[in-house]
Every structure is written in C-alpha cells, then in structure tokens.
Amino acid sequence: MSGGRSPGANAAPMAPAPPVLSCRGLTKRFGGPEGGVLANDGVDLDLFAGRVHALLGENGAGKSTLMSMLSGAFRPDAGALLLRGEPLVLRSPAAAMRAGIGMVHQRFALVEALTGAENLALAAGGAPSPRAAAELAEAFGLLLDPKRRVSELSMGERQRLEILKLLACDARILILDEPTSVLAPAEISGLYGTLRRLADQGRAVVLVTHKLPEIADVADEVSVLRRGRMLARNMPRSQGLPTGWDLAGLSRLMVGRELPGASSGRQRRPGASARETVLRVRGLCGQGQPPAFADVHFEVARGEVLAVVGVAGNGQEALAAVLGGTKRPARGTATVLGREADQALVAYVPEDRHGTATVPGMTLAENLLLSTTGSRGAYLQGGAGSRAARAAIAALGVVASGPQALARDLSGGNLQKFILARELSKSAPLLVVEQPTQGLDVLAVSEVHAAIRRAAEESAVVLVTGDPAEALALAGRVAVLFRGRVAGVVDPGEAGAFARVGRLMAGLSDPAAEGPAGPVGVPGGKPGAGGRP
C-alpha cells in the first residue's frame, strides 16, 4: 500500500450506495493567476454516508483549502462539487450549511462573549433557549451547560458546542479540522465515540489531521493529500494489518520521503553529581484571580531538558511567559544561576512567532536586535544587526533572501529557525521554548528538535508544549500542569509513560503517584476527575 498505487485504484470501494458528496477536479490558487501557490490541484474525493473519512496530509498540503471549498468559505477556481449527484455551488458557509455541510474549524467559530445557547441560536435561527439547547445536547449525548458563556468553557466543551451547532442545523456531512489538537488524550476517545455514533446515524464524517496514529481506530477510510494533489483516495481498512492501516506507507505518502531519524535517542537524565543547577523555581504563582498557575517548584540543570506539558488553558502559557521574563509572577521566585532572570540570562522562544517573537513588518536584521543586547548605546547598530542576522541565517539553515528580508515573508518553519538561532546566539544559560513546532511541517519539526537537543548540551532547557509526544521525545523529565498545578512528573523512560502523561493532562487521578516525582501540590479538594465526562 505504498505510493506505488495509482490514485484511481482505490476509487471504487465496496460501497453499494453512491457518495453523498463528491469533488471533481477542485483547483484553488492563491496570489494571482501567474506564480502564487497552487493550494489544490485537480482534487477528487468521495464522501459516503455512514463512514468516518480521514483526510491525511502535512501542514501546508492543502487540506484546509480543500475543506474550506467543501464548506463554502472559498470558491474553487475550477472543478465541481456534486451533492448526491447534483452539481452544487457554494457561495458562503451559510449556503453550505443549508446544503447540509458543516465544518468545525481548528479555531472555533464561537462568539466567546455569548452563551452556548445564544451561539446555537445564532447558527440555527430563532431566539436563544437554554432549555431547547440542553435537550438537543442530551439527545446527542454531548455534555454541555448551554447557559454558560463560551469564554468559561473548556476546549472540549467548546468543541462539543461546535458539533452541536452543526447538528442543530441538521448537517449530514460533518468536517472536523484537526479536532484532537486541542484535546487531552483522555478526551479524544470521547470525541471518537461521538463521531462513530454520528456516522452510524447515517452522516458522513470527515476528520482532517496530520497525526496518522491518532485516527487509526476511528477511520473507515483514508485519503492522502500532498502539495495540493490527492495521492490516494478512499482507501479502506485492510484486515491483515494489526492497526488496520499500513502506517509507514501512509506516512511516506504524506511526507514524500523517508523521515530523518526522528526522535532518536531521547535525552538522558544527567548524572546528579557533575551537573550544575541553572534554573531554580520556588513556590512560583502566576498573576490573576484565580492565578494562572500556583505553587510550582522545580530545578533544571545544565544539559537537561525539562518539559512542561498541559492542555491549552492550564497555565503553561503564563508559566512560560514568567520563565521567559516577559511577565512578573505574583509570588515566588525563578532564579537563573542564583540571580534574578533577565534577558541576558534567558533565551526565550515564545509560542507566537509572528507578532511576539518577531515584528512581521521589520527586517530580519531589525528583528535580531529585538531581544539581543549585543549593541547597546543610543544609536541603532544596523551593521551589527545585519551581520548577526546573517550569522543566524547560516547557523540553522534559514531559507531567506538575506538580513533585509521581512519577517512576514518567511515561512513558519524558517521563521522559527531564525528565532531559535537568534536566541541561541545569546549563549544564555537557560533556554525556554514554548510550542516550538506548532504548525510546522515534518522536516522543520525535526530540524527544530535537533537544534533544541544541541542547545541542551550547553544550557538548561525548559520545553513548554501541549504535545505529550514531543515532550516525551525531547525531555529528560516531563512535568504535567493541570489547572495551574503540577499534577505529576513523569520519567519518559518508565513503562507506560505516554499513558500516564495523558491521564495527568486530563486531570485523572494518578495511580503511579509515589516518591519525589509524585504530584506536587495537587489540591486534594479538586482532583478534577469527576468534572469531566
């Protein structure tokens, strides 16, 4: 089942029923008729009622563009949509909704200042009614309090609200874009149960993802998109394989090459004797009411990578900002080599590349001067900035036209490499990196990971991430934040480490809690396990 098969070979699966929605030759180009990017190039796809369809592809493969055309957000430049065999033209998401096609975007389309019931009414028409909303939620087994404002809901609840919105509009085709990326591992199985039920009720469900193993259980068929072209479509499960899928073959198809030896050799735990402690965090509490995080203690030695993981909104964003020196803690201390942390002592790669780590409208040379203190004094040392930017570009192989290139013109991966190179050039004893590979393609991910590993040879590294796999691949210790507290610290080498991190992220009780690595400061009153469906 490798890339050798022609796309057409799988086009006629065992389905007796005709597809509910088909695309034929969909093409979409961005940025002018000549040049620009061909995001989708003659894409064909069939969706069937009663099946969960996984659309695989790397970041930038054209998945979102394709789904945006299916859901009415973009109009194709060429090609056609067929709804139950009839040609279909979609002028807006609302038109798609009327045709029974609904999409849950990676960034939820919810009005945060309104309640769940009001959001439902917005989509489905009529006046907001919390009782009707609660009944609808009940009917589909989606737990939700429709009277609460969206801003107070967890990511999982928001996702359920989004699905409910589509169901309230009687969507027959549901598209979910990277639905697992905002969920804790334990919530994912709940989502899959919902999707299975919806498919069994006769709906067509599309899961868009770049994380192949995650969807292996729930998918009935798979299509693979790479660089805007459909390389394999409507491949059914094969019974002979243990997971039902040739995962290696599919990932080759997605990436188009063998992966560089990824996640080879996770970080060893340093010998306690020789290593010097760089970062000491004592009783650190964040700002806000309630505080974003509280009672955080840990130490990180030179040559060590400590990962802090948590589902978005559990306090790791604020913790990273405090460690990175851009926010002040409410209480507690974080010292680097015994001193108060400042820009010279901490290299910090924040999550937001465009707008926080760099100024998009400025050149790389100017962006280099943003966080480095290399040229002090009253005047801007443009020449020094250019030289240093050139060095940074060379250090990590950034693809850019030169120091005068604007930050906004770099791709996400290249900009991230530039930021990393800039921060590493400071040779600071502590490196704090936050969500370093979000939205990057596989090659860039492996380069960024390699750079972090190299940095860990010289300095102490704190890796803040929402991706447990990344944490386990890079770190010597993984601290899990739940509701602002360190729920537990996991050694990646121990058996069942991944499952344990997943349970801790979801706030489930930790059976393996013992010893000094146990849950530091978990409040006995709210383990959080009961609150989650």
Add this chain to the structure above:
Amino acid sequence: MRPVRLVLEPRQASGAWRAAISLLSALALAGLLGSLVFALAGVDVGAAWRALAQGAFGSSYSLGEILVKAAPLILTGLAVALCCRLNLWNVGAEGQFVLGALAAGYVGLFLAPAGAQPWPAHFALPLALAAAALGGGAWALAPALLKARLGVSEILSTLLLNYVAVLFMEHLFYGPWRDPAGQGFPGTAELPEAVRLPLVMPWLPGARVHWGLALALALALALWFLLARTRWGFRARVLGQSPRAAAYAGFHSARITVTALCLSGALAGLAGAGELLGVQHRIQDGLASGLGFAGIVVAFLARLNLLAVPLAALFLGALLVGADQLQTGLRLPGAAALALEAALLFGALLGEFLAANRIRLVRAPAGEAGEARHAS
C-alpha cells in the same frame, strides 16, 4: 449571459508604484468630492477650481504664502505622523498648538519687553520657542499619562482638551492679557521684536516667510533620524507595530508612549509658536484656525513617511492659500477649506485601498449561473 463579479486581490507592486497609485487616486477622489461640494454650494465648479489655482499659484506673493502656511503644517503633520507610527492618535494637535502659542506669548508679553528681562535680548526668542515646546508637551502630558496608566483612549482625551485650550486662550485675550491700548479690541498687545521669528527675505515687502520654516524642515530631518537610527526610535517602532513584541523584548511601553505623545505635543506647540512669533505677532481670534487638525491630513497624505511630510504640507498649504481666494472671490465661507481637507482624507483612504488591492472583473465559470439557485 454570464454574470460578472468583482474580485479583490492583493496588489503585487513595488513601493514606488503603490505610492503613485495611492497619491493619484487620492487626488482624483478629492477632486471629485470637492467638485460635489462646490456644486452643492451652488457655485460654478470650474470657476471654483480656477479661483483656487489662481489663489495658490497666481502671484509670487501667494507662493510665499504657501511657504508661510507650510511651516506650521509641517510641524503638526510631524506631530500626528510620529504618534501614528506608534499606533497612537494625537487629534489634539490643535490644543497643543494653542498652548505652545500661549507659552511663547507669555515669554513675549511678560518676560521679553525691554527693561523687564534680566538676560541679553537674543535669548528671548530661543526662550520663547523652548517655552512653546514645553507648553505643547505639557498639554499632551495628561492624555499621555491617562493612556499609559489607565488605558483611557488618547483619541478622546486629546480631542476634548482642544476645546478647553481654545476656551482658555479666549479667556486670556478677552481678559487678563487683553491689550489695554487696544480700544476694546479683543487680543493681546503686539509682541516685541526680540521674540519674533526673523523673516527669510526681509528685503521683499509682503514676503512673510519666516525662519520657522527652516526650523520645521530641520525638525523633520531630526525626527526621521530619531525614528530610523536611534535605539529609542527602534523601540518606538516595535511598539507601534507590535505591542506584544515590545513586551517580549522588555521595552518600557508606557514610558515610550508618554515620551512620544509629549514629543508630539511639543512639535505642535512649536507650530503654534511659529504662527504667533512669525506671522500674527499677537494672540487674537483666529490664531488657532484648524492648523492642528490639518496635521492629520498632512500626515496621511505623506503616508506617515516623515520625510514626505514637508511635501504634503506644501501641497495642503497651497490648497489652504487657494481656499482663501474662494472666500474673497466666490464668497464661500472658510469652512470650504475644511470640506476640501475632508475630501483629501477620504481620498487618502481610497488611495490606501487601491494601493493594497487590485480589482479584477471575473466572469463566473460556466454553469455557475444555472446552479446558483441551488444553494445561495
């Protein structure tokens, strides 16, 4: 027949070409709107534009007047443009202009007259200018602090203070500062020679161009250098483009905001001093005639480019001088100049849009018209 629809797409063009498109479309729309105003006012549109051109370029005197108007416009334009580069709106240049004039007037009226001053006469002018910068800057301080400390919109605070400044100035020249020898005419006495800005061409009678123009040009260069080449300017630009990046880099955003607004106020204050010390020589009704508000038009005609501000100021100066001819020749009120400024601003907005976007006519793909009923 296939339907045609308009498609917008980002324009891929060089900076110079974009600037040209922006400028041309701005002028085109401004001309159109201006003609509309003239037509609504019931005057012959052609005659109005001819009168305007005649008034602006008809004589060597009017050419000199353009330079006279340009001097304060450069400064208020710089004041607005500086703030906009930091994503701040100083719409209080009018009030800062007034306070600058008042501070300079105080020096002229009470510190500089012969016999009163304890210093040599040639200190009087620099002192008056310094006082003006201080006065304008101080008038911007309250909005700056309110913005930096409490997050009060600087648009509203600077604007509301304009009314206060004008009322205060009227109070002074109707009351305590009124010229006792003025036979009841509201206004202060003429300022002494020592504080007046010297004329550039004193030998030419009627040429009122004063050295304030040179000061304004020098300040334009200095301000450009400050923003482009100094560390403070770099921080200010970062803050203007991305406050989050400024916080990441550890810049003191509040301090930069306060400094920039006060600097902007000082520039507007100097504009007021130039108008008082170089042209009017006494504080009276009509000293604040919208030159502060016109700074907004200048700044956006220059597309916030500090080095282009003098050119934009010359252009608007010509328009204002020409508009005076509309008053005398066609009996249109002075408000006509405001309407033309508004037309220019709307024109600049359209220009910005056309510089960034291309409009294409697209024929819908075959078949769309037929299926459109299906789901739209």
Add this chain to the structure above:
Amino acid sequence: MLPSPDWESLALLGQIAVKSSTAVLLAAYGEIVAERSGVLNLGLEGMLLLGALAGFAVGAATGDPAAALGAAAGAGALGALAHGIFVLSLGAEQVLSGLALSLLGAGLTGVLGRDLLGAPGLVLPSVPLPVLADVPVLGPALCNQPVLTYLALLLGPLLWWALGRTRWGLLVRACGENASAAYASGVPVRLVRYGCTCFGGALAGLGGAFLSLSYTPGWKEGLSAGQGWIAIAMVVFAAWRPLRALWGGLFFGLLTALQFTWQAEGAQWLPLWVLRAAPYLLTLLVLALAQTSAALRRRSGPPADLGRFFRPGG
C-alpha cells in the same frame, strides 16, 4: 451661589438638565448600536452637524416637522453610509474615516449653511403631557419636553431590550464580538454592520435636529460644540450599555444645566471659562474614573471585534 432650594427652581433645573442631555443621548445610543456591531464611528460630531443643518433647512422650507426630522435622520444616515462604505467595503482605518467624516460634516455644513445663518425657521417646542406635566419637580423634567427628548428617554430601555433580548440584538452582538464566527453561523455580517452604522447615523442626525429645532432654534456654524465627542466618551463610560448611557447622558445634562444657572447668577467663585470648559474636563474625568473601575471589575470592555475589518474569505 447655589440656587436657593425652592421647588420651582429645582423643577426648572431638572427640565433644563433633561433637555440638555437629548442630543448627547441620541448620538450615544446610535454609537452604541454601531459599536456593538463592531463599527467605530468617530464621525458623530459631523453627523450631528449634518442632521442639524438638514433638519433646519427642510423645516424652514416646508414647515413640516416630520419632513424636517426625516431629512435630519436621512442626512445623518447618509454620512454614516459614507463611513460604512470606507470601513466596511474598502477596509479603511476606522478612526481616520471617522475623523474625515467629522471634518466633512463641519466643512460641508459651513459651506451649505452660509445663507441660513440667523434665518428664522421651524421650532419644535416642548409638548407637555396632560396631567403628568403638572406633577411637582418630576413633571416638568420628564413630561414637559420636546418630542425628541421623549424619544431619547424612551430609547434607553428600548435599546436595552432590543440588544439583550431579541434575535436582532443577538445578531448585532455576534457581529461585534466575533465577526468571522458570526459569518460562519450564517449572519450577513457586512449587512448587519451597514444597518447598524446607518441607524447610528440617523440617531445622530436626529440629535442634531434637536439642537437646531428645539434646543437653540436656528442654524449656527459648529453649533454642536463637541457634543458628538462627549457622546463617544459617554459610550465608553456607559460600557456600551444603553441604560448606563441614559444615566450618563442625564448627568451630562445636569452639568450643563448647573452651568447655565451659575452663569445666569453671575457666580464669581469660578472663572467663566472654567465653567464653559467644565463639560469637556468633567467628561475626561468621568472617562478616567470609568477606566479605573473597569480595570477593577475586569468586565464590560469594548466589543471584541470593534474597529476590525472583516472580509469574507474567497
């Protein structure tokens, strides 16, 4: 120095206070609706002037109050439409377009109104409500007012209900809080925003007509004297809520009324210019206070998508 506390002068003070708040109230309501839909319109001052001149000119020409008010509302809405085209269709900077509209209103009315300066025209007098107007103190204040003042008093609760309790209000709030989410839910965001902007312009136009037909009957260049800006400040103070705007507007009216009485009595303890500047200075003070309390209570910020351009994809 303070007026002697007899009932009659208190009633008069109340009447002037409520009357003085009318233009600011109408303009502020309009701005609240526009801003709740996501459009910042700093052109209130210009729309007040456009409405004032249109209302006065049509009133003088026809003598028909309905035609005068219709013209005023239409002129205000037309100004708002211009703003809408620039910010909603062309994606122009909303602050700048609003300033341009203010400038246009001042310039255009100055030019077009040049022959109407000091001319006689229609006057919309106070209409005492039967029986109610005779209630002591409150009667004259609330029930012996021009029609537009009644409108201003009623619109507060009406808009509170409409914004918070109706589907129409839900659509408006959704557009202002998250335009792309509203669009994804099938709300015609641009249409809603155009509608709200023009509605706001019409209300500001009516506020202007109140100034030129009821408050100080007659046309005068720049007769709004910054009331449009005070109305915008009132919106911030009211945290974008119509009922709070009602209280804020009445408070502003009380200040104006006190200024009149003190001025009439020749109060010496405050210089006249400070008295005349008081509305602007106190508005600034109130803004600062509102910001402090908002910071303390961490609620009632502006609509999340206020001032942001929205363009449907594709």
